Amino acid sequence: LVRRIKCDEARPSCQKCSSTGRKCDGYITTGESTPKRTQELSLNVYKSEEESSAIDFFLRVSIPQFTGNSPSEFWNRHVLQLAQQDVGTRHALVALAHLHRDFTNPQNESKHNQPALYHYDAAIRSHISSVSGEMQDILKSSSAMSTAIVFMCIEIMQGHLASAVSLLQRSVAILPRSRNQYVPLYEEFISRLKIHAQRLVDKNMFGSSPFDHASKEVVMKYRQPGDWRSSCKELLRDCSAIFGELSFEERIQRLCIMSGAPKIAHKNSPTSREAAAHNALHMRRLLEITNIFDEEAANTSDNERAALNDSLLPLYRITVSLAEANLGLANSDSQETTPLAPSFALDMGVIGPLYEVARRCRDPNLRRKIVHLLRMSNRHEGLLKSSTYANIVQTIIDIEEAGLTDVKSSSDIPLRSRISQHCLSFDLQRLKHTISYKPLIGDSKDFYHRDILT
Incomplete structure (x- = not known):
């Protein structure tokens, strides 16, 4: 009993x-047994006023910026809890907080943040000590991978892309062999930075396409009943039967509606984060639709492909408008030259979608609007920097409009001036970005190369 x-x-x-x-x-x-707010975690481990002030900034400002449009278990809870127990992670977070505080303050022109350097050095020494043991212990350790992720952010924020990419490559090599319960948290972060590195540095650096993960994520995570991508392809095969005598632009607009674009169902107005997340998802759906059009037109003539691409302008405009809204620049003056306060995020954000639109769309007004938005946004999104991408888009414009006068629409850019197969690379030694491309028409097997001004 x-x-x-x-x-x-x-x-x-x-x-x-x-x-x-x-x-x-x-x-x-x-x-409700698990605390919902990161602020409820004990701050007693941060002894000095300097450390407490830095972590307070990290909780109030850094985490909301880093997580972007959706909550992140890694930043909101995991790394903070780990810092309660691991001194190396604690020093790394304090260093990152100091750097981010300087990063968000345009008036602070100091290139040497002594508290940040002190804590980063302490974190590195602790990290080296922790990984000097048996590999089996390292693979089971959550602190080693978590600290490496924080180190990547520190290097990116300092503009040390070569160091950040080197850390990323090591993390990618170790991650498949890691054996602890937090691997999914690390995969989410590492996969995102892999896409950035493949876009920016070398598309083959990890042995796969930079868009493999992104396409899979879009299709699987946001799959609607009936598989919206398959539905789109069916619509594309017989648009006339479905849309009757609608213009091609109207067909595209109807296609957007029928492709399962998400709606926000709230009794009350959505929060700004919910609205931004909806916009980000909608941007990715629209880009997927344009990818489908590209696939369907792969075997058509150059003229037909160009006409099809130019007809996608309504989709491109919607995508740019969504990015504009997420940046808070929907009502900005195109003549405004004062950029927003610097921000640092680790989600896919707006830089990638704006670049994708700019490299496909030849409309001169929309392209220049994209350049303006990228310059004004003053953002870092992982390895991607908005000002760098503004220069990349401007370079594409300069190449395709060279020698042309009075370009008012995409139809004013002839096929002989258009380029294709653009790819970006970043020389980690020279710290130089390069765009490589081929003419859209012609039999040239060689790529042309143009350095990007930074």
């Missing part, structure tokens, strides 16, 4: 049970 004793419901554990060494079964597990 087991005697049942009523739980006294003392927190954090029942005194009647803990005093006798028993496991308390008196609590009913609920979803």
Whole structure:
């Protein structure tokens, strides 16, 4: 006979049970047993006023910026909890907080943040000590990979892309062999930076296409009943039967509606983060639709492909408008030259979608609007820097409009002036970005190369 004793419901554990060494079964597990706010984590481990101030900034400013449009378990909870136990992670977070505070303050022109350098050095020494043991222990360790991720952010924020990419390559090599419960958190972050590195540095650096993960993520994560991508392809095969005598632009607009573009269903107005997440998802859907058009037109003539691409202008305009809204620049003056306050995010954001539109769309007004938005946004998104991409888009414009006068629409850019197969690369030694491309028409097997001004 087991005697049942009523739980006294003392927190954090029942005194009647803990005093006798028993496991308390008196609590009913609920979803609220886990703290919901990062601020509820103890800050007692940050002893000095300097450390406490830095971490306070990290909680209030850094985490909301880093996580972008959706919550991140890694930043909101995991790395903060790890810092309670691991001194190396703690130093790394304090260093990152100091650097981010300087990064967001345009008036601070100091290139040497002494507190950040001190804590970063301490974090590196602790990290080296922790990884000097057996490989089996390293693979099981959550602190080694978490600290490496924070180190990548520190290097990116300092503009040390070569160091950040080197850390990323090592993390990519170790991650498949890691054996701890937090691997999915690391994969989410590492996969995103892999896409950035393949876009910016070398598309073959990890042995796969930079868009493999992105396409899979879009299709799988946002799949609607009936598979919206398959539905789009069916529509494309027989647009006339479905849309009757609608113009091609109207067909595209209808296609956007029928492709399952998400709606926000709220009794009340959505939060700014929910609206931004919706816009980001919608941008990615629209780009997927343009990818489908490209696939369908792969075997058509140069003239037909150019006409098809020019007809996608309504989709491109919507995509840019969504990016504009997420940047808070929807009502900005095109003549405005004062950029937004610097921001640093680790989600896919707007830089990638704006570049994708600019490299496909030849409309001179929309392209120049994209350049303006990229310059004004003053953003870092992982390895991507908006000002660098503004220069890349401007270079594409300069190449395709060279020698032309009075370009008012995409039809004013002839096929002989258009380029294709653009790819970007970044020389880690010269710290120089290069765009490589071929003419759209002609039999040239050689790529042309143009350095990007930074």
